[in-house]
Amino acid sequence: MTTPVGxxxxxxxxxxxxxxxxxxxxxxxxxYDAVTLHEIAEAADVSTTTLLKHFPSKEALVFDExxxxxxxxxxxxxxxxxxxxxxQALCAYVKRVRIRAxxxxxxxxxxxxxxxxxxxxxxxxxxxxxxxxxxxxxxIAQDLGVTPDDLRSAALARFALETxxxxxxxxxxxxxxxxxxxxxxHGWSAPAPRFVDGRD
Numbered sequence: 001m002t003t004p005v006g007x008x009x010x011x012x013x014x015x016x017x018x019x020x021x022x023x024x025x026x027x028x029x030x031x032y033d034a035v036t037l038h039e040i041a042e043a044a045d046v047s048t049t050t051l052l053k054h055f056p057s058k059e060a061l062v063f064d065e066x067x068x069x070x071x072x073x074x075x076x077x078x079x080x081x082x083x084x085x086x087x088q089a090l091c092a093y094v095k096r097v098r099i100r101a102x103x104x105x106x107x108x109x110x111x112x113x114x115x116x117x118x119x120x121x122x123x124x125x126x127x128x129x130x131x132x133x134x135x136x137x138x139x140i141a142q143d144l145g146v147t148p149d150d151l152r153s154a155a156l157a158r159f160a161l162e163t164x165x166x167x168x169x170x171x172x173x174x175x176x177x178x179x180x181x182x183x184x185x186h187g188w189s190a191p192a193p194r195f196v197d198g199r200d
Contacts, residue, residue: 015046019051019054020055021044023035023040024061025043027062033118037058059121059124060124062115062124069128070132070135073132074136076089077089077090086143086156088185094167098167116168126164137157140156141153159184160181163177
């Protein structure tokens with residue numbers, strides 16, 4: 001049975017959402033570095049102290065889905081379709097939430113452009129994304145039936161998450177993610193080296 005959300009919790013959630021929306025509007029309109037915390041608080045009709053109770057930093061105002069992202073990554077492993085491998089499931093998840101979400105509309109495109117063109121936000125986004133490494137590694141290890149500190153599971157989790165950064169730098173993000181996960185799935189197989197015969 002679902003516990004009803006109290007009035008206080010609803011008010012806190014509404015304040016948090018108002019702050020996040022006000023911040024994003026101002027950042028897109030004027031640029032991240034040109035906006036102060038005080039201006040964001042004023043736009044949401046709260047004090048700066050209240051803002052900092054909800055968001056510990058300026059960067060955090062832009063990213064408010066940490067728990068959802070971690071749960072999604074773990075579910076991609078544990079709830080994947082029968083016959084689908086872990087790398088295949090993670091490849092599909094990364095493409096869905098980190099690439100294809102661009103199709104969500106102009107607002108999301110503005111958000112992505114803001115992050116991409118603001119070094120502080122790009123760095124913060126990458127750090128937050130990589131924080132899910134341990135939870136993902138544990139989910140992979142549990143799926144394999146090995147101990148939580150299994151190094152192969154940790155390596156797969158690390159490299160799977162890093163594909164997102166690779167995609168952001170690529171001209172064709174989906175192709176970049178597919179190539180990276182193909183390597184994770186099948187391993188490195190390089191063609192035999194070509195030797196140049198220096199004889200006449």
